[in-house]
Amino acid sequence: MSPIKLKKGSTSHSAYNLRPTFSDVQERHTLAVIVDNEAGVLARVIGLFSGRGYNIESLTVAEVDHEGHRSRITVVTTGTPQVIEQIKAQIGRIVPVHAVRDLTVEGKAVERELALFKVHGTGDKRIEALRLAEIFRANVVDSTLDSFVFEITGDVGKIDAFADLMRPIGLVEMARTGVAALSRGSQS
Template structure:
């Protein structure tokens, strides 16, 4: 008769729902721009789709972009195999309040920007060094006391990561990031 199951915890290679065997295994990062009806519950519906179907959200920004047309733009950065990314787009597109979904990663070149605020505490040489590095990264000082700065920096997520890494030994105490906003390049 059947023996006890010997299946590794967390393994999904034994599941009927596993799709990887027939599709590419490469994890890709995609930035999706989702234009939605700005009405109560729309964001919850979009986020619920990601959690309910086990998709990743790396970053998410949302704001109303068309006040008269009541449309909001959700920019979501997600990772998955090519097949999962296709599913995410198809699942988003069929939500009733979603107007359109654009995959900025595959639909030609695009610009991505994120804004971050970083609080750095320190005095003496550390403080001077923090300010010098901020200058190199074109970060602005938006608040200052005798023992701290708050820097504002805009750029790609990688640039902000690099700046935060440099600030860490110089007294970084708190970071606030907006997540990515992105647009396709060119006239259209």
């Protein structure tokens, strides 16, 4: 008599779910990390990412509590759900870290970025740059006879769209701050 040839986990009659539960889907997550504002803390947090080959799409850091000497690090990263959970756990084990929040998992969050664009152009290109800036609600913060510097705030998609439209007109240089984010509602 020959043995039954069944693949492990391939039948609904099995009492055990033997299929792997890992996801291969890459997700974008925004993490807010509250840390002590002291030398070397940022390097330790960021070193965790680079040491394990995790990518950082955006990084912003600023002191948020002057009396308590605490800073907030906002990191936008991409990975599978398992990688994101691993990142959060490893960051939480660093001694000067007080809190690690995944704003993506907690619900709706407000994300904004500030960007400066230097656009070179004369004549019709100059007029077109001003029209586009008005549509995107960008402010002119510097102007010469042949160039503008625009300031724009918004979500990442808005900043990218503005950059894409300014490239053919004469985008020379761009500086971006990175994402600043807060969860919506009464959550803290």
